[in-house]
Amino acid sequence: MARGTLAAETVQAARRARYETIRGTVVHLLAGLSTGWLDLTKPANHQQIAVAVTRLRRYLVETDEVPDPLSHELQACADAAEREGIAVDLLAPAGVIPALPVDIRRALTEPIIEVLAATATRARITVVAFATEVVVAIIADAQLAAPIAATHDDVQVAQDTEGGLWVQSRWTGLSGSPS
Amino acid sequence: MGPVPVDRPVRVALVEDTDVVVEGVRTWIADDPAGRAVIVAVAGSIEAVLDGPGRDADVLVLDLELDGVMVTERVAALSDAGFRVVVFSVHVEPLIVEAVMNAGACAFLDKRTERDHFVDTIVAVAHDEPAVTPSMAGGLLQAVRLSPREREALRYLFQGMDHVSIARRLRKPSGETISAYTAKQYIERARAKFAAAGRPCRSTFALLARCIEEGLIRPEEVEDYRSGQNGP
Numbered sequence: 001m002a003r004g005t006l007a008a009e010t011v012q013a014a015r016r017a018r019y020e021t022i023r024g025t026v027v028h029l030l031a032g033l034s035t036g037w038l039d040l041t042k043p044a045n046h047q048q049i050a051v052a053v054t055r056l057r058r059y060l061v062e063t064d065e066v067p068d069p070l071s072h073e074l075q076a077c078a079d080a081a082e083r084e085g086i087a088v089d090l091l092a093p094a095g096v097i098p099a100l101p102v103d104i105r106r107a108l109t110e111p112i113i114e115v116l117a118a119t120a121t122r123a124r125i126t127v128v129a130f131a132t133e134v135v136v137a138i139i140a141d142a143q144l145a146a147p148i149a150a151t152h153d154d155v156q157v158a159q160d161t162e163g164g165l166w167v168q169s170r171w172t173g174l175s176g177s178p179s
Numbered sequence: 180m181g182p183v184p185v186d187r188p189v190r191v192a193l194v195e196d197t198d199v200v201v202e203g204v205r206t207w208i209a210d211d212p213a214g215r216a217v218i219v220a221v222a223g224s225i226e227a228v229l230d231g232p233g234r235d236a237d238v239l240v241l242d243l244e245l246d247g248v249m250v251t252e253r254v255a256a257l258s259d260a261g262f263r264v265v266v267f268s269v270h271v272e273p274l275i276v277e278a279v280m281n282a283g284a285c286a287f288l289d290k291r292t293e294r295d296h297f298v299d300t301i302v303a304v305a306h307d308e309p310a311v312t313p314s315m316a317g318g319l320l321q322a323v324r325l326s327p328r329e330r331e332a333l334r335y336l337f338q339g340m341d342h343v344s345i346a347r348r349l350r351k352p353s354g355e356t357i358s359a360y361t362a363k364q365y366i367e368r369a370r371a372k373f374a375a376a377g378r379p380c381r382s383t384f385a386l387l388a389r390c391i392e393e394g395l396i397r398p399e400e401v402e403d404y405r406s407g408q409n410g411p
Contacts, residue, residue, distance in 0.1 A: 089291065089292055094320050094321060094337060095320065124339040126317070126337055128317070139340070160348065168338070
């Protein structure tokens with residue numbers, strides 16, 4: 001019995017964690033849509049929804065059993081953008097991506113999702129990986145209302161708006177950069 | 180096989196089995212304002228191209244997948260026979276890029292995204308100059324011992340930046356800018372190191388000779404990379 005209760009509690013905790021994860025983005029947008037206060041003709045709102053939809057798609061594939069979860073999640077983000085009519089060029093990663101916990105992977109892909117939501121027509125996404133460094137970058141014809149902030153202490157975000165938008169998120173492991 | 184004189188168009192042979200791609204390549208070459216290249220042969224197989232004027236071409240542009248079969252393992256023999264091979268493919272996985280470059284290919288062009296680099300790359304290769312496309316940068320990054328600046332420059336190239344943007348990102352710690360020319364040199368030096376460390380063949384020797392002339396790499400460094408002795 002005790003074991004059954006424990007399993008049930010674990011399932012419930014996982015469910016709660018999942019709900020917390022999506023609540024921040026999806027739930028309030030759905031509420032806004034259902035009550036009609038969210039004006040879909042405003043580009044900013046449209047972008048917010050694109051971000052939420054892409055996060056949801058990434059979230060859905062986070063638990064898939066695949067050899068390279070980061071590429072898998074980036075593919076989900078790229079697919080979401082392509083459904084919006086954006087030509088996304090997601091390149092095969094240079095180097096072998098080390099195993100990364102989900103919060104790091106989210107922090108790496110989050111800037112990519114934000115840029116894709118603001119992209120007009122095309123984007124190129126790349127990953128360069130070493131044992132203690134993973135760099136995800138996007139170049140797109142996008143305009144950001146505000147700079148993108150990092151969402152994890154171990155992930156830095158850099159951006160440049162001159163000559164098309166470039167945004168890069170970079171994780172470095174304990175032993176630092178390989179250079 | 181010396182480099183092609185700069186005052187005559189580069190003769191290109193194209194091994195490609197898809198008509199629409201052939202048409203695309205013809206258009207890119209015809210649209211080059213300086214008329215720097217001409218197509219002398221086109222066929223869907225390596226044999227058919229070499230059995231005619233294609234055998235005297237300056238550059239052999241090779242689709243890696245012909246009639247559904249990968250011809251990756253043919254690159255080494257073609258390079259040894261003295262052809263300057265430029266691989267033109269959708270198979271841009273860095274490991275494949277690295278393998279064909281190591282076999283002796285002079286350059287790699289991503290079929291989907293590098294049409295803007297097509298003529299420039301062909302012309303550079305014909306003149307035995309180091310040509311590095313964004314898709315090549317991904318393969319070079321892992322394969323060579325690079326200085327931090329060379330690695331950074333290659334990474335930005337792979338990400339999709341042009342030389343001007345790379346130079347802006349490579350700003351010195353003092354805040355001083357570097358020129359696009361210097362950024363290009365970091366990239367070309369990485370290419371020279373890759374050639375020095377890789378499989379010896381005719382195309383590689385021609386490229387290294389050119390890089391030594393240009394001062395990108397010193398002869399003794401070539402020896403060091405060949406024997407795998409030195410760091411960057």
